[in-house]
Amino acid sequence: MRPNTNVATIRTIVFRLKSIVQWAEELGRSGKQDTSISTALPLRYREFKEKFRIQIPSHLGAAEREELRLAILVLKYDLCLYKPDMLDIISALMNRHLNPEEVSRILHSPCPNLVPTLDPTVTNAMDISFPNCHKEILFQILHINRTPSSLYVPDTIDYANSQWINHLVETVPDPKNVKILFKNVSSLQTYEDVQKARAWIENIEDSASRNESVRAFMKQRRVSKLMDGVHIILLAPSTPTLLFKSYAQS
Structure with missing residues (x-):
């Protein structure tokens, strides 16, 4: 270097x-x-x-x-x-x-x-x-989301609102971090954020905990709202492959 x-x-x-x-x-x-x-x-x-x-x-x-x-x-x-x-x-x-x-x-x-x-x-x-660093950043930007906006510059507030989910999915999906997701699910902004969160939950090693967490996540009101208007389009009649397209993105 x-x-x-x-x-x-x-x-x-x-x-x-x-x-x-x-x-x-x-x-x-x-x-x-x-x-x-x-x-x-x-x-x-x-x-x-x-x-x-x-x-x-x-x-x-x-x-x-x-x-x-x-x-x-x-x-x-x-x-x-x-x-x-x-x-x-x-x-x-x-x-x-x-x-x-x-x-x-x-x-x-x-x-x-x-x-x-x-x-x-x-x-x-x-x-x-990097996983530990993402966890540190996650905790800080969630704190920013709960703090009066006058204490931070606009770029910091925008970043905290939009990027917290990206830092979360870089951490290990243990019970503590899953609780953090559920507590902040109202901050999810797009259908893509929902998909990221669900994919992250599905990496939980224990199958029973994973299935329970996925079901609980999908029942969240904010998640349901972001999935409204999602169209499932068959790519071809002979294949079960699906293309997901959302018209509920913000």
């Missing part, structure tokens, strides 16, 4: 890597590519998304170590947010230890030669776990 690379550039690189992985997965499904690319690359990326580590050089002084630690936190949150430069949200996630202007400075200032590693034996390092 070049010494003049900044956090914003790292974000761009990671999202391009994600696009390459999606391309490799599509090639694998189509059977048009050697499995060494179509399987190895997505597997490696999934390992990276689960957790990676960034080593903090031992020769740094206390002030430099703290500055690097803050920069890594900013990097972590910026990589997990679905929009760039969400300065106010990152500041809130860091308990206002940095104000939005300081977050912006870190995002766009040159950063040191940070080398991510998957090696669990590396010492003096900070772990970055």
Whole structure:
């Protein structure tokens, strides 16, 4: 990584890597590519998304170590947010230890030669776990939704209203997180959000809990409202394949 690379550039690189992985997965499904690319690359990326580590050089002084630690936190949150430069949200996630202007400075200032590693034996390092990061962001933006709007900038409020479901579905669908979904189901905005939530619930490992949760979710008034006007269209009379199209999107 070049010494003049900044956090914003790292974000761009990671999202391009994600696009390459999606391309490799599509090639694998189509059977048009050697499995060494179509399987190895997505597997490696999934390992990276689960957790990676960034080593903090031992020769740094206390002030430099703290500055690097803050920069890594900013990097972590910026990589997990679905929009760039969400300065106010990152500041809130860091308990206002940095104000939005300081977050912006870190995002766009040159950063040191940070080398991510998957090696669990590396010492003096900070772990970055994307599932845990999404959970942290989820709790914060749900708090934003319950807080007077005068305390946050409009972009932060809009993001919290529209993106909380995307962060939720990146977490493990355990009973606690399912309760969070049910508590905030009135904030679902589109039929697509309903589909994301249902698909997430269906990943619950225990079949009885999964079926019960799906049934309870589908009975929610907000879910029923968003599914009003959904047309089920047979693609062909001879096949049970269905295409779902919603006219209830907001």
